[in-house]
Amino acid sequence: MSGWAPPPLPARWASPARPAFVGRWSELAAFEEVWAAVLAGSRQVVFVGGEPGAGKSRLLAEVATTLHRHGAAVLVGTCAAEFGPPYQPFGEPLGALLGARPEAGLDDRLATLAGRGSPEDGDGPSHEYRRALYDAAVDAVCDVAAGRPLVLALEDLHWAGPSALQLLAHLVERTADCPLLLLGTHRTTAPDRSAGLVRTIAQLYRLDGVRRLDLAGLAAEDIAQYLVQEGHLSPYAARGAATVLRDQTGGNPFFLRELWRDHAAHGGRDLTVRQAPASVRDTILGRLERLPLPARQTVELAAVVGEDVDVATVLAASEWSRETTLAGLDEAVAFGLLEPVPPSDDVLRFPHALCRQAVLDLLPASRRLQQHAGVARAVESTIPASERRTQRLAFHYAQAQALGHAAEAVRYLTEAARSAARGLAHEDAAGWFEQAAALSEDDAGRGDLVLSAAGSHLLAGDFARARVLAERVATGSAEPGRRLAAAVAYEDASWRPGLPGHRAVELLEDALAGIAPDPADPHYVRGLASLGRALAFTGATVEADVLGRRAVDLARQHGDDDLLAHALQAGLWNGLRPEDAPDKFARAGELARLADRTGTLAHLGPAAYYRGVISYLQGEPDALAQAHDDLVRMARATGQTFFEYMAGCMSYARQFSAGDFAAAHRTCGELQDLGTSFGSDDTEGPCAVQSYMIRRESGTVGQVRGLITGDERPEEHWAPGLLALYTELELPGPAARLLAWLLDGRLARYEDSAQWPCVLIYAVEAALFLEDDAAARALRPRMAEYAGTNLVAGQFVAVFGSADRYLGALDSLLGGPAEEELAAALAMDTRMGSALHQAHTLAAQAVHARRSGAGAAVLDDLTGRARRLAEPLGLRRVLRLLGGTAPPVPAPRSPGGLTSRETEVLQLLGEGLLNREIADRLVISENTAANHVRSILAKTGSGNRTQAAMFAAAHGLLE
Template sequence: MSGWAPPPLPARWSAPARPAFVGRWAELSTLEEVWSAVLAGTRQVVFVGGEPGAGKSRLLAEVATTLHRHGATVLVGTCAAEFGPPYQPFGAPLGALMGLRADPRHDERLSTLAGRSPPEDTDAPSHEYRRTLYDAAVEAFCDVAGRRPLVLALEDLHWAGPSSLQLLSHLVERTADCPMLVLGTHRTTLPDRSGGLVRTVAQLHRLDGVRRLDLAGLAAEDIARYLVQEGHLSPREARSAATVLRDQTGGNPFFLRELWRDHTARGARTTPAREARRAPASVRDTILDRLERLSAPGRQTVELAAVIGEDVDVGTVLAAAEWSRATTLAGLDEAVAFGLLEPVPPGDDVLRFAHALSRQAVLELMPASRRLNLHAEVARAVESTAPASERRTRQLAFHYAQSQALGHAGQAVRYLTAAARSAARGLAHEDAAGWFEQASSLVDDGAERDRLALSAADSHLLAGDFARARALAEQVARGDGDTGERLRAAVTFEDASWRPGLPGHRSVHLLVDALAEIAPDPTDPRYVRGLASLGRALAFTGATEEAGALGRRAIGLARSQGDDDLLAHALQASLWNGLRPEDAPDKLARAGELSLLADRTGALGHLGPAAYYRGVISYLQGEPVALAQAHDDLTRMARATGQTFFDYMAGCMSYARQFVAGDFAAAHRTCGALQELGTSFGSDDTEGPCAVQSYMIRRESGQVAAVRTLITGEERPEDHWAPGLLALYTELELAGPAARLLTWLLDGHLVRHQDSAQWPCVLVYAVEAALFLEDAEAAGVLQPLLAEYAGSNIVAGQFVAVFGSADRYLGAVASLLGQPGAGDLLAAALDMDTRMGATVHQAHSLVAQVVHGRRTGANAPRLEELAGRARQLAEPLALRRVMRLLAEPAPPGPARSPGGLTCRETEVLRLLGEGLLNREIAQRLVISENTAANHVRSILAKTGSGNRTQAAMFAAAHGLLA
């Protein structure tokens, strides 16, 4: 560090051709305030936005130059409009920081991010992860800022790709106490406005020290000052012209400069105000006017320069030009004289367009056929003259891809593939995926096309775009290519399906077809991998037993081969083959083995599924210490790898721990973060799980009543997630609708949920409804299903809903049914909830004991003691649901209706009294006609009625008819 010197400022910032800088007083005042905060030791971020030509880069340059004069270190990076490096604009700043530490591994990571890694031909998996690279960047920037305040100037962020934006977010989030100013410019208007950047800025804007500045047009007084300084007009003339120019240009500094340049180039003696009718209507018209005044070699040279890029290497122009060396150089001089190109100091070997708008206008004015030819010429020139580098590879990939219609598809594929592999080695998965896809689209050979498409799918999978990964994988799996590639594609499709929790039927179909086409060789790693994936896919269809058998077989075959990666895949896949309480010990052993395997091999990616399942099982078994350890491992893995899927899973576990502790504010924030994370999974929807998580918070805090006006009670269960609708009816105490829907579920519709990950949630919602309705018949049906969870906690899905001890529900059901042992079950539940430190669950177990005590006639002091303990837990956390349940009067017992009728039978009896037939009753209550008939037979038996008329008379005699 002691021998390190910061790089000089960009030479273009001090070029003599730069026009006067005027205005922006409010913005400069804001930036002075921001810099004071940096000097006080905090990280500050300012995103400077505006339309093209609004003066964003000029403001950045002026501020950075001023701060540099006052002793700040300034590092500058820019984004390219076409085919820039994966981590642009961090390449140049990080490249300048190499050598800061006497740590070769640290420099290797910076080199990867800076795009300076040596070319490699291997595609072997790396055990490095994005967050490791990102942390190296953070450490390097903080090292410099620790010496003296740092300005990180990042230009044209609207062209930054996903990898760059992730690195930017990581840097901002982890440097709150670092004396650094991140100053970024970006366009805010279409077509250049970047949706990815907009989302990134919105997320970061919530952090301290992050601001947005959107530049408006210059005011008339600023334009007048410009005319005085640049055009040497008198103040009076300048004021007169400024108003007209403000109307013509909208105050856009670049357009203003170009209008003034044209005015002076014509040698006009009048002020611009008197030439208003001659002013061009747009930048494009301005550039067209200049191009038409150039000689033929001059115009064609400018067009060639535009195809090369914003920064124009003179050597490349000379190698690709159709004119002689002398004529081409004269054409460049002519372009400089007309203000289209500017020299980039200190040498004369690089020129630059005056503004990206100038280059864009030149490209738009060129015939498409000429652009194609020029891209091909530039590619040949670069290929023959430029030394090997990642930049050369990207240049050739871009230019050959642009000219592939001229027969250069082969070269385009070659260089696109090389660029994609380089991006993949640098963990820039999004860039790699896009370039692999582009290469695949240009290939005629089916086998090569499939290989490239699967490489793209793998990169999309690592980037978290599961929907796109599935689309590409299915395309290959359903094709007629190589059987091995089709099996690999089916495995990839399944891998992109289980992560967002999609049903496994399509994966099963693809895997079965692919496996049928290869020999069932137990020594073939492809076959074993396919079997393991098929087992997991079957689990996501509900075929738990078959899935478990395949999982065990795949693990055994993988062990026999001694392949750690294959064994890890088999262990991972087997973890998802259902998780009922009886499965927990075996799954815990596998998760533990997978954790050890991850530690031994350094493949941290294996730790994610292992830690998640250790966490789920720890919750099930009531082991809070093990749950915390698993959560720490999962969070560490997610942060290290940067894989959003495991960020999501870690967030679900965080939500569960916050919820059971009653920290609903934190749980609500986590829900919001999870919903945002879910949007990164392509088109996959995580709204359902987030909706359940949010509902669980709202019902405990008493906020569900706010939706009462939206509920009619007549909702069709087929149009909704019926268990959730039942939970809503129960919470809103809508007895009739709840009874109708509970009967509908028990009438053959509940079983369809039993093999889903959400089954525990479905079961609890049904039990809660039966307890609310005091429906002994329904409770009796549900009791054996609930008994499976005796002695454990209940959790649904990926910690979508956590309910605490199953013994609380078993005890409440036993109490309703008047069975012995209810008190013991409720006491065991309270012990479990207390051991877990689950305050919310403890409060509900105490409520359940109070309800049981009221039902069985417990003495008043004991009831008050239990209620008091529940209130002590509930009041500080505002557990309004607990307080409401405590306030309810003692239930009168399970048989509230005359004749011992259940709630559903009472409802059917009312309809009988109205004269409805069984078919009409079934339609009204949304049940089958057979179920309606069964209810009628039960009613006749319980009321001693010989027919429907006598039953109706019974209903009238007991006041059941309106």
């Protein structure tokens, strides 16, 4: 980017009205350290938090201006409080990079993120995927930073939407070796504190070079310095006034400034004899009341326009004459309610968002409606078409809809939503479609908007919200075609998180009954395909398979690639027993070829996943690796969280099979983070199984022994998992009782679930542990169905290696020959390259050899081979099964950068203690305990106390 020149710093940073900068010595020292790391080539991130008015933006401006004087390029972006662009605050920084790099397609992607496209442009990047957009931003930023250190200053991140936060995370995660300083300001107090930003910061906080600075109030000496510089007091007078002001403002810099300004306007009387205003709102009210009516109404109109007030819009919307309006703006500037933004006089700005909000709070509701309508008309008549114009019109007309502007609001909200959808900002699109639907007075149009919102929620990964909206249309629409489309959408949002399909079946059957069963109707065929998949998720796999095959045949006759892809995808989920594998593999291959032919990567996800599952079942490691690569490629290109989650599960399975538990554990953490994006369809259950599989192989399950009584009620837990825990903890009584409970007609309820192989293995392992011949005989026919294959549960939630190992172990227990089965298992495990499963099969061979009276040489050979695999990998479970002494579990350490006190608190969290109980145990205040818990959640990336307890167990912190 040799020809690129950075834009100038924001004019407001050079405004004469900018107050003096005082204090913040520790924060500035921290920034010196941070900048040294940037100059050394390391990306650094600082999130500056605090209450409104705490001086976050002032500190950011001071740091960025200083670094700019030292040669850094500075790009600045801000977030709007109301109806901001989807990718705010990245619009301004990325817009400044347009045209800077001559690469095909890069500017188009940057323009999409910067919101520079036309809202009527139907040729937007709908064929693109988020990852391509986000990577374009990363490439552009890194290119700039390669030439000179770069500061990316992002203000008011608490107003950033989900799409912007995803882009933020992507940028931070992929610029580790880039000389970049990313500064972000955000409010940490209600009601502006953003839960989405809190999660994002917690996710990023674990990365190197990411830190937080929360600003406290200014100290009395800092306030005294301010009064000397700004109020021209003597140092002696300033020290006396500073103490009073510190008490009255809590050290809040903005409130300090406004209080001092108000004090000066009253003649500078002694602060100790004057009652301070209770809030910024009271301060602003006092000034508004001193303005004449035209000036006050002009300020109110300016507040409705926005924080940055373009004078032309105010003039066009004002009820007063041009001269009166301009005079009112001048008076507002004189009273400190507005500030000029040099170098032109075309734009004014409120000194702080708090000022503008105070004016809005004081504005009567009826007048606010009229002002919004006037601003909307002014924007419509004076501003050229652009995405930002559409968003402003959508906001103002929506605010004025009670005055009869609902139709205009729906029109512009819909345009804004479609523009966001073209820009792949699915979360923003979903919200705006919903808002448009709520204002629509047309039943048919409302239903279509709700379905559009459901589709955007689906693409964003919020399956729960997509189901709610789709069900609303499926049960409430009078139009049969729309009801069927809604039922299909509901089913599409049900199978992804693996929910039972009963409700989807009801909706689809009801919708299909309302239309003619016409095979020539593509909507009918699509409905049949979805119904087949829904039936599969109820356990009716035979009926589902018949329906799925019919849908595929009918789709072929239509010659519609998209319809055929839907039918093929739906048909893949209709059961996966070993006898289904060849047909499913062929169908997945056809879907993959269809994806290549059409260039639609979305089809590649299900195809790659099923090719991977079947390749694992059939023991084909090369095909598994190829399918995994395809799934990762699809997930990265599309940015669809669901397929990223599935690719992560496949990564976990391969890492686990290889005995790389450190990598598998890291992947588990990533999967937990991804799972939080699925709305209320959390993935805590699958992640718990994945973590358990790691812990039992590495010998750390015993650390939860104190939480298990053996008297747990199976109805209140996932009974197979509880059985596995009893088995692993070697509790024969509870294990025998629960195994008998399951075998008493209850095991069959799990047979049609995706988790059946896991359930079956846990039952078999219990039978082997208990040496229960009757249970072994009952389970063997079920296990025999999988002879010659590997066993995998769910979406690679758990992998167990060769089924023949378990068949051989059962036959050995029952006194039959097991050598052939165990030899086949070892061959399979070796072909798959799984050191873990090879070690387990060798251990099973050693157990059989011992049971069948083999010689010492045979036993020593098998045991030695198993140990040579197990000891380097720390396979303590295998070593225990061999009958020897496993190496000790490493002493607990403090992972995640936790302090020693935080580690103590985390251990107590793992015991299930509440904050009050933790405080009592450690002799600290409950508030201090709560602060420690919040810090622990952020450092460990845990979304709740349960996940933090799981983190503690996984890191060996529970005794």
